[in-house]
Amino acid sequence: MRFALLKLRRLVVVMFAVTLLTFLLVNILPGDIAYDIAGQDASEEEVQQIREDLGLNEPVLIRYFTWLGGVFTGDWGKSFRTGEPVMEAILSRFPVSLQLMIVAQIFALLLALPFGIISAYRPGGVMDRFIAGAAFFCLSIPPFMMAILLIFLFALFLQIMPATGYEPLSAGLWENMRFFILPALSFALAEWTVLMRVLRADMIGVLQQDYIAMARAKGLPTLRIILVHALRPSSFSMITIFGLQVGSLIGGSIIIESIFALPGVGRLLINAIYARDFIVIQGCVTFIAAAYVLVNFAVDLIYALLDPRIRVEGARG
């Protein structure tokens, strides 16, 4: 409990810092939004009126705290461009981003688990070296490049996958999933390498433990030893990295969502940046940062649940 509280306190501090920083940054965005909204023929009074309406005449810090107060009551402001409430805009797009992330991480795990186990089983062997080489190769292809490659291969050349677009889940599971496979693979083909390496390193250590030798001596089948006895203690670091990756995926989703025209939070953010719609930017960054920080918090807790030593030490520190 103490451990969770300590982490929670840090979480609040981080969120405060992030939102304040974003607010200050966003407020020095070049260009005057009031002029943009008013249009070219607007008089000075009209522009002034718009500023007044948007509350742009207040000092930045006052505006920040007004906005922060709104965040807690569910009023995240309205888009300067479309008038859409920011919170609704984000919440309506969030499921898409979430689905992308979940599918991506499932793919990454599906690749990392078998390859990590195979590598750790005979470190230095042919398979291990081959997998390490493949991982190095994959790691050097950034997701946006992988996306182009996948679109070329599967959408244009083989024509078995759609290049861009989105169908809601109501159109049917397969119709909906089709649009997530390539975007998720763009992430997964890079992310699995990190997971695999960490799993391999930990599992090599675990497989040398006495209790594994004991299990072997008892004549348990190898597969059972690995999956039942070795996998759990080998996966601590991998879970941490897994969580951190979810964080980095949230950032990376901006690019992938705009390449594949997926209507997620990342795409909302990039469009807001292009349009200098700063209340939307502010909302998106807050949301993304909160998600990022919460995921890391959750990772810490899960980690503590899996490994009681952390709990004790964390609370002591």
Add this chain to the structure above:
Amino acid sequence: MANTTVDQAPADAATEDKNAEAVAATKRAKRLGISFWLPVGWLSLVGGAAVFAGWLGLPDPGDADFLSIQSPPSAEHWFGTDVLGRDILTRIIYGARVSLTVGFCAPLIGMFFGLILGLLAGYYRGRVEAMIVSTMDTVLALPALVVLLLFSAIFGGSLTTVSVGLGLLFIPAFARVSRANTLNFAEREFVLAARAMGAGDFYIIVREILPNVVLPVIAFALVAVATAIVVEGALSFLGLSVPSPTPSWGGMIAEGREHLQETPHISFVPATVMFLTVLSFNLVGDTLRSRIADVRESAL
């Protein structure tokens, strides 16, 4: 007295063992394989071309050849031409300037400040450390790419904004590596000896600790170079790095996106060059890192 000789014997054996290890390590050092020299060769090629681009007799990267728009590779245009008929090879070479500038400046900025903070935190401990570590953790909690996007949207995409923005975001990682390594050395005998001889904190940090910390930090910097090139590529792909007429790899990949069907080379040539460059930095960094680890082990 007799005890010392007895104690000495295993110690000698251990040193011998370590010497043998060191010899093995140097032997390995002499035999850096093809997986080291090939990337180094590629990086020299790209780096050399970028530096001497003006003397290579290339057309201007903005020159459009309207007679051969989107043409495939030919004798005249080795890598073909892009949507506007500009020579892709030329643009890749000039684009390398952008990638390599960001690739080196950002890690340098991160390394400079990260080293200072890491050394201070690891050496002074206590309140200084607590403050530095918690500030760094806060920065690490920011979604880096999002912050960088904002940064270049606000200050306008340019080499400076991208390099500085990315450099600042690199600081916490470098500070962590530096701090961890400083902690390793701060209480060692040679530091105590220096202090006993009356050396000041500044002298100890710079002359005694820094030389030991800097090597692993440099190995980490090489990986950071690869990351920086990738991130710059992503930003210019989104049009948020250097503005349009200036060629950049990410921007070139983005330009070819609409024409993947008919003329995939417009995207794939710059993509391949970028991939090879990133792969090379990763390979070289990895080799150096394990090499440093070897040297460490044999020296301890």
